[in-house]
Amino acid sequence: MQSQSIVIVGGGFAGTTLAGALDGKLPAGCELVLVSEESYTTFHPMLPEALGASVFPEQVVAPIRAMLARARFIMGRVTALDPVRRTLACTTVAGDITLPYTQLVLAFGNRARLDLLPGLAKHALPLKTVGDAVHIRNVVLRRLARIELEDDACARRRLGRFIVLGGGFSGVECAGELADCLRGIRRYYPRVREDELSITLLHDLPRLLPELPQALGAAARRSLTERGVDVRTGVRAARVCAAGVWLADGAFVAGATVVCTIGTQPNALAARASLPLERGRIVVDADLAVRGTPGVWAIGDCAYARNAHDASIAPPTAQFAVAQARTLARNLLAMLAGRPTRAFAHRSRGAMAALGHRRGVANVLGIPLTGFAAWLVWRAYYLSRMPTLGRKLRIFVEWTWGMFFPSDITHLRFTRSVEIETSGSEQKAGFLL
Ligand SMILES: Cc1cc2nc3c(=O)[nH]c(=O)nc-3n(C[C@H](O)[C@H](O)[C@H](O)COP(=O)(O)OP(=O)(O)OC[C@H]3O[C@@H](n4cnc5c(N)ncnc54)[C@H](O)[C@@H]3O)c2cc1C
Numbered sequence: 001m002q003s004q005s006i007v008i009v010g011g012g013f014a015g016t017t018l019a020g021a022l023d024g025k026l027p028a029g030c031e032l033v034l035v036s037e038e039s040y041t042t043f044h045p046m047l048p049e050a051l052g053a054s055v056f057p058e059q060v061v062a063p064i065r066a067m068l069a070r071a072r073f074i075m076g077r078v079t080a081l082d083p084v085r086r087t088l089a090c091t092t093v094a095g096d097i098t099l100p101y102t103q104l105v106l107a108f109g110n111r112a113r114l115d116l117l118p119g120l121a122k123h124a125l126p127l128k129t130v131g132d133a134v135h136i137r138n139v140v141l142r143r144l145a146r147i148e149l150e151d152d153a154c155a156r157r158r159l160g161r162f163i164v165l166g167g168g169f170s171g172v173e174c175a176g177e178l179a180d181c182l183r184g185i186r187r188y189y190p191r192v193r194e195d196e197l198s199i200t201l202l203h204d205l206p207r208l209l210p211e212l213p214q215a216l217g218a219a220a221r222r223s224l225t226e227r228g229v230d231v232r233t234g235v236r237a238a239r240v241c242a243a244g245v246w247l248a249d250g251a252f253v254a255g256a257t258v259v260c261t262i263g264t265q266p267n268a269l270a271a272r273a274s275l276p277l278e279r280g281r282i283v284v285d286a287d288l289a290v291r292g293t294p295g296v297w298a299i300g301d302c303a304y305a306r307n308a309h310d311a312s313i314a315p316p317t318a319q320f321a322v323a324q325a326r327t328l329a330r331n332l333l334a335m336l337a338g339r340p341t342r343a344f345a346h347r348s349r350g351a352m353a354a355l356g357h358r359r360g361v362a363n364v365l366g367i368p369l370t371g372f373a374a375w376l377v378w379r380a381y382y383l384s385r386m387p388t389l390g391r392k393l394r395i396f397v398e399w400t401w402g403m404f405f406p407s408d409i410t411h412l413r414f415t416r417s418v419e420i421e422t423s424g425s426e427q428k429a430g431f432l433l
Pocket of ligand 1: 012042
């Protein structure tokens with residue numbers, strides 16, 4: 001029987017880094033448990049590449065069990081926390097369970113926000129999960145398949161227009177991937193003309209990638225424009241409808257497909273847990289302990305943490321989630337050994353974005369990189385984060401192979417045998433989706 005247990009909620013960048021850093025290092029009698037709603041961790045920054053079909057969906061996830069040696073993994077969704085009794089309620093494949101904890105780490109990230117604009121939830125496609133990426137990819141393939149069969153010129157034009165909302169990392173990555181994907185796969189749709197396909201990127205700030213130096217934002221814009229993306233900065237989307245996006249200045253941008261990369265909202269669990277919140281994120285002290293809540297810590301996107309390096313609030317990025325996890329691992333080990341904890345302090349190592357096949361921009365340790373070099377650094381970083389040597393090797397070979405071939409155009413519908421013989425109207429609805 002274990003006398004103490006550290007429970008981590010969330011198997012994303014923060015939770016898995018923390019679990020990896022503590023696994024096998026805890027004193028005897030202290031169990032480590034990681035609870036997450038999926039059996040894998042998602043490499044969100046690579047989702048646009050899965051959307052653009054330059055990598056397969058299974059290459060942007062990593063199985064959590066393969067990352068752990070001694071720690072216990074429970075696949076389940078935490079539905080409630082009780083910081084007084086030190087328990088959490090969790091729904092699992094085996095039903096509802098109650099888990100006791102001695103120390104609890106909240107690393108459950110945030111969710112996509114779909115109520116930011118009228119019509120967004122109904123007409124736009126969010127990009128936050130692997131399921132979102134695969135869905136968008138299938139929608140793109142269905143649009144091309146429909147244009148092939150469509151005779152009405154207006155309908156063809158509408159179907160061929162794609163709009164990306166947001167000019168941050170995920171927005172520019174999506175637009176770049178879409179541009180390369182459409183160019184690469186058009187050859188398989190001989191009735192679709194090049195001038196019938198277009199991508200418009202809408203961004204409310206004056207320049208793309210505000211997190212990167214101005215020159216890199218400009219390089220990203222050049223790279224997208226060269227590939228035919230209509231980049232519009234300084235424009236605010238006001239409403240989304242089935243035919244496109246209305247802008248705040250009254251202008252209308254037509255397009256049948258709107259991919260949304262803007263807006264996140266707090267995980268509902270944060271509000272339900274009655275913890276101190278600031279803009280929906282859990283307020284933590286300098287050492288990442290949740291303010292006024294003994295035995296509870298928070299890291300990653302769900303935490304409102306001040307960076308002691310420059311007194312700023314840590315941004316919701318993978319880099320900061322990983323850095324906080326490393327600090328917290330040291331702090332938990334220090335606390336268990338009766339030593340003082342330390343404040344979270346992290347100096348950013350830079351940022352990078354992939355802009356499509358073999359193109360990127362990066363600012364690594366102050367060194368600006370563009371094009372293939374930036375893209376290689378980007379891929380190398382995410383490859384280094386894959387668990388186990390076998391998986392790294394397999395993905396390296398598949399990525400290298402994929403560099404020399406066009407995007408995959410398989411439209412996977414996951415239709416089960418029992419669903420094939422549906423009624424005519426059901427089939428029609430499925431095809432038109
Ligand atoms: C499309 C996209 C592109 C991005 N690009 C970049 C980039 O280029 N660079 C960068 O630094 N950052 C990027 N980010 C942000 C980055 O992915 C996040 O900052 C990072 O994932 C945060 O890690 P986290 O562990 O806090 O949260 P997450 O990675 O979101 O992990 C949270 C985990 O908690 C689980 N969970 C949630 N609720 C529960 C519950 N109730 N019970 C159990 N488990 C739960 C989730 O399933 C998930 O596994 C991007 C994000 C997106 C969506």
